[in-house]
Amino acid sequence: MSKAISSSRVVTGGQVCPATVIYSDISGKILTVIPEILDQGDLLLSQYNVVSYRKLDPLVILPGLVDAHVHLNEPGRTEWEGFATGTQSAASGGVTTVVDMPLNAVPPTTTIENFHLKLEAATGQCWVDTAFWGGLVPTNLDHLVPLIQAGVRGFKGFLMDSGVSEFPMITPAYIEQALQRVKGHSTVLLFHAEMDSECCTHADRPHYDGITDHQAQLLASSPTLQPVEPTVGHISQMAKSPQIQALSLDDEITPLEKAIEENSELKSVDPTAYSSFLASRPDSFEITAISNIINCSKKYPTTPMHIVHLATKEALPMIDYAQKRLNLPLSVETCFHYLTLNSEDIPNGATQFKCCPPIRTDENRKELWHGLQKGIITTVVSDHSPCTPELKGLERGDFFEAWGGISSVGFGLPLLYTEGQKFGVTLVDISKWCCENTAKQVGLEHRKGAIAPGMDADFAIFDPEQHHSVANMRTFFKNKLTAYDGHKVQGRVVETVLRGRSIYALGKGHCDVPMGNLLLEPRRFL
Template sequence: MRLDAVQAARVLVDGTFRPATLTLRHGLIEAVEPLEHDVDGVVLRVPDTAYVVPGIVDTHVHINEPGRTEWEGFVSATEAAALGGATTLVDMPLNSIPPTTTLAGLAAKQEAARGELMVDVGFWGGAVPGNVADLRPLWEAGVFGFKCFLSPSGVDEFPPLDPDGFLTALKEIASFDGLMIVHAEDARILEDSPAPPSRAYADFLLSRPDEAETAAIRQVLDGARETGARVHVLHLSSARGLDLLAEAKEEGLRVTVETCPHYLCFAAESIPDAASQFKCCPPIRDAGNREELWQALRAGVIDMVVSDHSPATAEEKGRGDGDLQQAWGGVSGLQVGFSAVAFEARRRNIGLEHVSRWMSRNTADLVDLTAKGRIVPGADADLAVYDTGVDFRIEATRLAHRNPISAYDGLRYGGRVTRSVVRGNAIDVDHPDHRWGRQLRRPA
């Protein structure tokens, strides 16, 4: 349904909720008018229990197509996104085959995505051993930056960078003012940590200690200091790294930081043993650590919240029959994340405007998508309607992502996304069958 206007008592404009009519034209926000403004055409009138926010911009999603489409594909991932209020995704360069580490790998992604998208999708490139010469061509082809690992990624076709390789890639990326995004866990510390076969979550946690993150973050910051490159720390789970990051920002290093809904919503002491749906790397840590992450978001040390949606088949998640060292690590939260974070924020007296900034404006700014993540004239008409008068009872089998496994299964949140709008097209959550999404390139 193509909309001409949206009217609501609570629209997030300039960081504040106020009554407004949004007039839409050619997929853009034409104007922000008073609520009583007369409009013609197709108008979405939002209930008084609901809030209109910019569509979520999720810059950390593993879609896995081509090559591992049985784990997740463009159709199922973008449907899950639309149902959860995410109107823009940036896809990670793994676990697809081939990975997005060459122009050929990028072309394979683009071909697989053609005609399959319900929301807008862009692509990260990858930095791996031996592809320094591929980085500038990928940047010129429109990727939003480059992901690397400092420890094994879990898939052979995307190996980690050793310290020399990391610095070499970082120097090349700095030469064209690109962005390096880093899975920051130190390989040596992980190798030295006890990792016996075990179904106990406490044992898995010991195998991915805080020190692995802090050591890797120190390496990232040293590299940024030496090269002047822009760097971004992915999926921060350990609050032990916050002082390092705060000091780096005060120093003036160009560093940004993200965390994820599962680190903000769950705690290690509440995770059952052998529950592989909670396994992710780095791991979910204890409740005190979780509250420190919330404090860091409020203080601006952590800049944004992204899903790190990384599903796999039931066979992969169940590998080892509960042995958490063998099960695939990844939490499927694309459809659930915004509603979960909004609910948990409300419990902590944090306003929805802050959640929107962390999950829309700041993520859009990370990748220079200045027409996304904000409700202003001239921006894309990408919106999410979040209704606190509607409960969200989560059943994994009813979520749209490809494999019905979720750490959120069985939870109930007060409030959910009831409508998404992608460039003026309203998606019906009961009939999400339109392919309005576009492939995005990094702005020149």
């Protein structure tokens, strides 16, 4: 028994073209893709025993998106998100596969025992297919191979203090130890690419409104301000223990106040000004980290390396050289927010825009688009990283004190389609960055990321003509807080199909029960 859908606009085989897609209602696999719109009574439909045929013209049929960077925060921090709400949000945006990050859950996915707890929490809760990244921390070398064998897609590590005590940073020397340990196994190492650096010269450093060049250097070199998430202050304590919410904000020193104790020249810095936060995380952090990653890759060129959430245009030339001239297996992602938002438009105190690396200038944003078009940046993901509104500290609007992260899983198609048109980007391009390449990055390209025979029947049904505005209260997130509230976009996902089953329809909502599978098959060797 099989079903079929068709449209004059199907993204398949590297083009948008008329096609009829026939898929099995039993296996959930695509049986064939016919390059025309079949009539209802066509003989081919009966040959494939098609019992249901939907003509979806003029809607676009794309492969289901594969979001390879999502923090679902379960177990342990389900007040922030969770498998149920996070994957419902994904489904509402045409995402049919997510890959859960190892940190912000308690415990993190750094040991085989912790991974089993993660799987237990996820079972029966996922509305889309879900895979998992493991963590790379200073104490878990012996767990890497068992985690690979258990189905983890790869390992993420931080080259700067994550600010999360259960997920410590690693060094380049430790990366080399990990590369030696996983040699001969099919996996990938991912890196949060920020690293303490010698601050750039005055001539190279951008000017930030409201602070002097010297203050910018002091902010970037402050050991209190360098961690990715705050390690000082009330919000840092709340993140560790929600019960602390009852305490007064005034009971804790803020990160900037602590930095001022280190150097009084920072007294005039405004913690609510986005420019102050931006100055504290210069491009040089990313450049230094990426340079170290490339050096490690030179020594161990058989294991793929991946840079998560690239935010700076300044690293594009060195990445391009490593990929094309050195022929290193280095892939790079950027995120919706780095492609659609810019620092000039972020209001003072709007901590819902805080993330690390930070959202940079509009000029920088445009160059990231060009990096995508040149193939230097290979994938686009959400880096969905939610928390409770209290952790964002919106009342005080202190960027140094606020918890970082932007909630956006499921927003990708309309955001990228809207902004991408200004750069000549097509739905084929978006499908390549958000479906095909992300599936390849996570080792699922044999079943995800394309509309082709043998692939999972995962589809995002997209109306490119529908205009709407993102609204916090219309999201499926556990915490209705995003950086996109009121953001106007063109294009909307009207239905999401997972392995041949409709799991979300605009105006109707989600299917009755979660249908997502946990994807634990070991990666294949290319």
